[in-house]
Amino acid sequence: MADTRSxxxxxxVRHACGHYEWYPHLVPPDxxxxxxTPEQVLAAREAALIWKxxxxxxxxxxxxxxxxxxxxxxxxxxxxxxxxxxxEATEKQRWWAHKIRTAKLLQIEQAFTEMxxxxxxxxxxxxxxxxxxxxxxxxxxxxxxxxxxxxVTYWIDYRATDGWQLVLDAVPPWAKQR
Ligand SMILES: [Zn+2]
Numbered sequence: 001m002a003d004t005r006s007x008x009x010x011x012x013v014r015h016a017c018g019h020y021e022w023y024p025h026l027v028p029p030d031x032x033x034x035x036x037t038p039e040q041v042l043a044a045r046e047a048a049l050i051w052k053x054x055x056x057x058x059x060x061x062x063x064x065x066x067x068x069x070x071x072x073x074x075x076x077x078x079x080x081x082x083x084x085x086x087x088e089a090t091e092k093q094r095w096w097a098h099k100i101r102t103a104k105l106l107q108i109e110q111a112f113t114e115m116x117x118x119x120x121x122x123x124x125x126x127x128x129x130x131x132x133x134x135x136x137x138x139x140x141x142x143x144x145x146x147x148x149x150x151x152v153t154y155w156i157d158y159r160a161t162d163g164w165q166l167v168l169d170a171v172p173p174w175a176k177q178r
Pocket of ligand 1: 015018058061
């Protein structure tokens, strides 16, 4: 796909992960306005460029953290998930959605970890074992379902909703643990 953005108004940066991203500014304009000389502005831009080049792109940055969370949850019985990369919307919206998803995953991990410890106890009780195993499967599948949502608008629209609530909404009512 042809990229029509002008190098005069945007900076194209190759990140440490190998992805390219465009930035309207390397240094925020209000920060540049506080610098006294053009040389200081150039030096600040160069430092910002080097810093960006040595880091993963925003998508990889948030997704690396998200993958670490998913790895920890798969050790607790959540099925392995291939984290989808967002492709629609503007960069800023995509980055924001990746950031929101990672924050939600952290909330999901906390809640699921607590739930998992209750499930482990229930599994030792023959009267509750089947139900506990079933709950683990249902909640694990709901987590997969939420994490697999690729619409950027979903993550942005639900940014204020706790991640665990998104999972609860994905569990069929008849399967909810009481
Ligand atoms: Zn990347």
